[in-house]
Every structure is written in C-alpha cells, then in structure tokens.
Amino acid sequence: MDTAGPPPAPPAGGRGELVAHARDSIARGSKSFAMASKLFDAQTRERAWLLYAWCRKCDDIADGQDHGGALSAVDDAPARLADMRALTDAALRGEPAGDPAFDGFGLVMRECAIPARYAHDLIDGFALDAADWRPLTEDDLLRYCYHVAGAVGCMMAVLMGVDPAEEATLDRACDLGLAFQLANIARDIGEDAAAxxxxxxxxxxxEMDLTLTTLMTPVARPRLARLGNRLATMAAAxxxxxxxxxxxxxxxxxxxVLAAAGIYGDIARKVARRGEAAWDDRVVTPKREKLGWVARAGLQVIGRARRWPAAAPRHTILWTRPR
Incomplete structure (x- = not known):
C-alpha cells in the first residue's frame, strides 16, 4: 500500500458486519460476479466482496444508481466526486468513513497491502464521466477502460496474492478488466445513448457516418452492429x-477468474451473434450457462499453465496499463 505505519484497527462495526454488508451488495449488484466469487477460498471470497462493495458504491454515487440499474442524470457530479474521494482517502488512512462500503474497502486494502494508486485510478475514471468526457480514439477508449475496470483487475490480482511487483501478471489482470468493460460498453450502447x-x-x-443523435435509429443498425462486433472482437482478444x-x-x-472470464465474455459474444438485434433487449447470461462456465473453468484450471503459458502471444496484447 502507498502508506506507512502499522495497520489501524478495524472499524467499530467489526469485520463480520462489513463482510455481511459486502456479501449483500454483490448479491444485489452482480449475479455473475457473485457466482464466480463462490469459487474462491473463504478468505479470498470475503475480501473480493469487500472490494466489490466499494466499487459498486462508487459507481452508484457517480451515476445516481442503487446497485446498478438505469442511469440517472445527476446535477451535482463534482460534489459527488469530491465526496467519493474524501471517503476513499479516509478509508485508506484507516479512519472510519461512516459507510460500510468504504470502511470495508479500507480494511481489505490494509489486509492485502493493495497499492492505493489503483483506487485513485478508478476514481479518475469516474471523474471522466463527471466531466462529460468522450473518447476521440480507440486509445482513449482503452485508457478509460483501464481506469474504470483494468485498475480493479490489478487490485483483484493483489488481493488474490500476486506481488504488486509482478508486472506481467498485473498486465494480464488489467486485460481481464478491459475485456469486461468492453463487453459492458458493447451491451449497453442503447442504454448509454438514452442517458x-x-x-x-x-x-x-x-467512420460509420454516425452521431449520438442517429446512433440508435433503425437505419443506423447495420453500421452500429459493425461497431458492436468490433468491440466484441477487442473484448475477446x-x-x-x-x-x-x-x-x-x-x-x-x-x-x-476463468469462470468469470467465460461468463462475462459471453456478453460480448452474444452482442456479436445478435448483430442488428443486439440492443432490442438487454443481453444476459442465464444461470445454466453460468454454471456451464463454472464446470468448464474447473477443467481448464488443470492444464492452464500449458494451455496459456505466462508469455502471452504478442498479438493479443493490444494495450498495457500505465506505469
């Protein structure tokens, strides 16, 4: 972690209460991540819940949501961002934040010695949204994906026991975050446009002669489908x-991790398969398909080092996180 000194005592509510709150948060906010988290050992599972609860809370603060759902227009984005930073910094210092999501976050950051810079990087992603930012280029898109998802992948890797100095492994963890966010963006084009x-x-x-105004019109669907497929292809890589x-x-x-990759990867794959119909209704991964990925991932674990050696094929490494 980016601070020194002995770890402060847990917040007054106690670790058990913070874990219970985080467990409820992931159950409400993401059935996919909740299912994948059950595959961890007990300690890692609880820590993943604590980190998720903070991410979910920050996202909800930024977007005026309650555990996800439809985006809400907010007219006080700078104030919300300032509160988010203040509560996060207090939690990182070990001070009670008065919110179980932030108190639990501070606890897991101390327990796992997760570098605080990743938390700041995530909040910088919310700052882009607060400033009504738009990506101009593909590189801009990928940098945004790093801030709002790749940084979380790095935090999760350290939480799972990866040394923060293991840059190659953190790069792969960042890649998974990018894949998740690209899948989200592909699925949510219509919902985002409405907001x-x-x-x-x-x-x-x-390139496709599209604007935000024309993006979701029927006549634009063939061109939009090509862009959805482009996002899905990037996510797969x-x-x-x-x-x-x-x-x-x-x-x-x-x-x-392998189960989550398969479950979330199916979102992008379904967007690509549906083509022009990808945004007629929300793409979801049914429970039976999630369980299928849990079983498949259990088999993949056995031969993972041979099937996916540490040196990934260069063509799949499209962008790396900032150093």
Whole structure:
C-alpha cells in the first residue's frame, strides 16, 4: 500500500458486519460476479466482496444508481466526486468513513497491502464521466477502460496474492478488466445513448457516418452492429490474453477468474451473434450457462499453465496499463 505505519484497527462495526454488508451488495449488484466469487477460498471470497462493495458504491454515487440499474442524470457530479474521494482517502488512512462500503474497502486494502494508486485510478475514471468526457480514439477508449475496470483487475490480482511487483501478471489482470468493460460498453450502447452517453470513439462514429443523435435509429443498425462486433472482437482478444496470467494464481483463484472470464465474455459474444438485434433487449447470461462456465473453468484450471503459458502471444496484447 502507498502508506506507512502499522495497520489501524478495524472499524467499530467489526469485520463480520462489513463482510455481511459486502456479501449483500454483490448479491444485489452482480449475479455473475457473485457466482464466480463462490469459487474462491473463504478468505479470498470475503475480501473480493469487500472490494466489490466499494466499487459498486462508487459507481452508484457517480451515476445516481442503487446497485446498478438505469442511469440517472445527476446535477451535482463534482460534489459527488469530491465526496467519493474524501471517503476513499479516509478509508485508506484507516479512519472510519461512516459507510460500510468504504470502511470495508479500507480494511481489505490494509489486509492485502493493495497499492492505493489503483483506487485513485478508478476514481479518475469516474471523474471522466463527471466531466462529460468522450473518447476521440480507440486509445482513449482503452485508457478509460483501464481506469474504470483494468485498475480493479490489478487490485483483484493483489488481493488474490500476486506481488504488486509482478508486472506481467498485473498486465494480464488489467486485460481481464478491459475485456469486461468492453463487453459492458458493447451491451449497453442503447442504454448509454438514452442517458446522453457514448463510449464509442468519435473516430469510429465518423467512420460509420454516425452521431449520438442517429446512433440508435433503425437505419443506423447495420453500421452500429459493425461497431458492436468490433468491440466484441477487442473484448475477446483481451479475455484470451488475460487467461495467460492464471498460471500465477492459486488453483481456486484461477478457477474463479476463468469462470468469470467465460461468463462475462459471453456478453460480448452474444452482442456479436445478435448483430442488428443486439440492443432490442438487454443481453444476459442465464444461470445454466453460468454454471456451464463454472464446470468448464474447473477443467481448464488443470492444464492452464500449458494451455496459456505466462508469455502471452504478442498479438493479443493490444494495450498495457500505465506505469
């Protein structure tokens, strides 16, 4: 962690209460991540819940949501961002934040010695949204994905026991975060457009002669489907690259990561398969398909080092996180 000195005592509520709150948060906020988290050992599972609860809370603060759902327009984005930073910094210092999501976050950051810079990087991603930022290029898109998801992948890797100095493994963890966020963006193009947001690079839109106003019109669907497929292809490349880092993880952690990769990767794959119909209704992964990935990932764990050696094929490493 980026601070010195002995770890402060847990918040007054006690670790058990913080874990219970975090367990409820992930159960409400993400059935996919909740299922994958069950594959961890008990200690890692609780820590993953604590980290998730903070991420979910920050996202909800930024977007005026309650455990996800439809985006809400907020007219006090700078104030929300300032509160988020203040509560996060207090938690990092070991001071009670008065919110179980932040208190639990501070606890897991201290227990796992997760570098605080990743938390700051994530909040910088929310700052981009607060400033009504739009990506101009593909590189801009990927940097945004790093801030809002790749940084979380790095935090999760350290939480699972990866040394923060193991840059190659953290790169693969970052790749998984990028894959998840690219899948999210592909799935949510319609919902984002309805809220006045667009994460498709301006250069891509210009290439297809599209604007935010015309993006979701029926006549634009063939061109939009091409962009959805482009996002899905990028997500698949990052998903594959991320798998090359699983050899550095304990077996149960690798099982959870491989299951999550498959479950979330299916979102992007379904967007690509649906083509022009991808945004007629929300893409989801049914429980039976999630369980299928849990079983498949259990088999993949056995031969992961041979199937995905640490040196990932160079063509799948499309972008790396900032140093």
């Amino acid at each position: 006045g947001r667009c994460y498709l690079p301006v250069a891509w839109l210009a 990052y998903e594959e690259s991320a798998r090359h880092g699983t050899g550095a993880l304990p077996p149960r952690a690798a099982w959870a």
